[in-house]
Amino acid sequence: MDLKEIQNLIKFVANSGVAEVKLEMDDVKITIRTTLEGNVTETTYVQQMPAQAAPQQVAAAPQMAPVAAVPEAPVVENSHYITIKSPIIGTFYRKPSPDKPMFVEVGKTISKGDVLCVIEAMKLFNEIESEISGKIVKILVDDMSPVEFDQPLFLVDPS
Known part of the structure; x- marks a missing residue:
């Protein structure tokens, strides 16, 4: 194996x-x-x-506790927004550490390569970088929440 x-x-x-x-x-x-x-x-x-x-x-072994369903992302009226999705399964963090500021906030302009968040998977902290430039319109996941592969994380206005 x-x-x-x-x-x-x-x-x-x-x-x-x-x-x-x-x-x-x-x-x-x-x-x-x-x-x-x-x-x-x-x-x-x-x-x-x-x-x-x-x-x-x-x-x-039997399941220890029920798993809460992940709520669907709300439908956004402006279809020109780009959704940034999670590339891995893990725990979503908006800060590099508890005493540091958030990577991004709603309204912040980002560039390609900017770190948007960190996803912890198996005790490894993976920095998630933006593949586009634009303005953060909405953050779809709460800090310290589990995320699934391909789950929407951010909405970005590329204009």
């Missing part, structure tokens, strides 16, 4: 709502745990098994 397959498995488990998944294959044992209370944290353990490993088996 390569790294890409493990990452896809982590994404699948995070989206499925199960609390824990254990996977044992020939020489690899993987345990993925998620806690669904507020912030999503993922713990992945990968262990090499001895040559006489157990056959492949998968066990899923």
